[in-house]
Amino acid sequence: MAVKIGISACVLGDKVRFDGGHKASTFCTQQLQPLVQYVAVCPEQAIGMGVPRPAIRLQRDTQQQIRLVQSRDNSLDYTEQMLDYTAQMLPRFAELSGYIVCAKSPTCGMERVKLYDTEGNALGKLAVGVYTRQLMQAYPWLPVEEDGRLLDPALKENFVSRVFACHDFQKTMRDGFSIGKLVAFHSRYKFLVMAHSPVAYHQLGKLVAEAKLFQPAELQLRYLTELMQAMRNIATRKQHANVLQHLQGFLKKLMDSAARQELAELINRYRCGRVPLLAPVTLLQHYLRLYPNNYLQQQVYFNPYPEQLGLRA
Structure with missing residues (x-):
C-alpha cells in the first residue's frame, strides 16, 4: 500500500x-x-x-x-x-x-x-x-x-511524521477496524505522541480505554483526527528529552552505572541544543540491541519515517 x-x-x-x-x-x-x-x-x-x-x-x-x-x-x-x-x-x-x-x-x-x-x-x-x-x-x-x-526544518519534519503516521493508521485499518487493532496501534505510538503533546498522550489513552463506548466508525474517525491534531504540535527539545528519559527508564536496571551516566549526559546535551536528536536515539537503540525489550522495539518513536530522509540529523 x-x-x-x-x-x-x-x-x-x-x-x-x-x-x-x-x-x-x-x-x-x-x-x-x-x-x-x-x-x-x-x-x-x-x-x-x-x-x-x-x-x-x-x-x-x-x-x-x-x-x-x-x-x-x-x-x-x-x-x-x-x-x-x-x-x-x-x-x-x-x-x-x-x-x-x-x-x-x-x-x-x-x-x-x-x-x-x-x-x-x-x-x-x-x-x-x-x-x-x-x-x-x-x-x-x-x-x-x-x-x-x-x-523550515521543524515544519518539514512535523509534516512528514504526520504523513507516515496517517498512512500507518490507514494501512492498519485497511481490512476493517477493530478495537484490538486500535490498542496495538496506540501502543506503538505512545512515545511519539508524548513527544508532540503530553496532554494529547493522556487524552488519546483515555479514548482507547473507553473504546467500547463508541460506535466503530465514530471511534476510528475520532482517534485519527485527534492523533493528527496532536501531532501538529511541534515536538520541542524539552518534550523529546522527557520521552528519552522515559525510554531510558525501561533499561536502567539492565545498564551499568557508566552506561546510564553516558546516556543521561547525552540526553542532557541534546536538551541543551548541543547535539541532534539522532545522537541519543542512536545510543538508545544500541542499548536496546544489547538488552532487547519487545515493547520498546515496537515504538514508532525510533523510526517515525524512512531513515533516508535524514530529518533527525
Missing part, C-alpha cells in the same frame, strides 16, 4: 501557473518523491483556465461571501466552477495520507492568502484558497502543508 500524497502540480515542476511557470520544490521532487506516490492536481487548469492566463484573486463581496474572481475583471467569477470541481475530486482523496499545496494561491493556499474587497483594495492575508478550504473541511484529519513552509 503506497503512501499517497496529493500535491499541487506546480510544486512538482509542472508549468501550470498563471504565468506559465512552476514552483518546483527540491524536497518534494528529490527527497520525498522516491518514497511516496503523488496525486498531482492543478485545480485552475482542471476547470479550463489556460496557461498562461489572467491572474485570479479572492474577493469578499457585499454579502461577506468570498469569491474567486479574475483580478482584472471581477465580473468573471470562477467560484462555482471551482466548488463543483472540488466536490467531484474529494471522494478520490479518501486514501491520501497527506497533501502539499501551493502557498499564497487563491485556490490552493492553506493560510494567509490575500483577500480583496470589490474595489480591489487589499484587506490583508486573511483567507484560505477555495480548493484547499474544501479539502481541509472534508478531511480534518488529513496532514496538509504548504510548499514554502517545508523549507
Whole structure:
C-alpha cells in the first residue's frame, strides 16, 4: 500500500501557473518523491483556465461571501466552477495520507492568502484558497502543508511524521477496524505522541480505554483526527528529552552505572541544543540491541519515517 500524497502540480515542476511557470520544490521532487506516490492536481487548469492566463484573486463581496474572481475583471467569477470541481475530486482523496499545496494561491493556499474587497483594495492575508478550504473541511484529519513552509526544518519534519503516521493508521485499518487493532496501534505510538503533546498522550489513552463506548466508525474517525491534531504540535527539545528519559527508564536496571551516566549526559546535551536528536536515539537503540525489550522495539518513536530522509540529523 503506497503512501499517497496529493500535491499541487506546480510544486512538482509542472508549468501550470498563471504565468506559465512552476514552483518546483527540491524536497518534494528529490527527497520525498522516491518514497511516496503523488496525486498531482492543478485545480485552475482542471476547470479550463489556460496557461498562461489572467491572474485570479479572492474577493469578499457585499454579502461577506468570498469569491474567486479574475483580478482584472471581477465580473468573471470562477467560484462555482471551482466548488463543483472540488466536490467531484474529494471522494478520490479518501486514501491520501497527506497533501502539499501551493502557498499564497487563491485556490490552493492553506493560510494567509490575500483577500480583496470589490474595489480591489487589499484587506490583508486573511483567507484560505477555495480548493484547499474544501479539502481541509472534508478531511480534518488529513496532514496538509504548504510548499514554502517545508523549507523550515521543524515544519518539514512535523509534516512528514504526520504523513507516515496517517498512512500507518490507514494501512492498519485497511481490512476493517477493530478495537484490538486500535490498542496495538496506540501502543506503538505512545512515545511519539508524548513527544508532540503530553496532554494529547493522556487524552488519546483515555479514548482507547473507553473504546467500547463508541460506535466503530465514530471511534476510528475520532482517534485519527485527534492523533493528527496532536501531532501538529511541534515536538520541542524539552518534550523529546522527557520521552528519552522515559525510554531510558525501561533499561536502567539492565545498564551499568557508566552506561546510564553516558546516556543521561547525552540526553542532557541534546536538551541543551548541543547535539541532534539522532545522537541519543542512536545510543538508545544500541542499548536496546544489547538488552532487547519487545515493547520498546515496537515504538514508532525510533523510526517515525524512512531513515533516508535524514530529518533527525
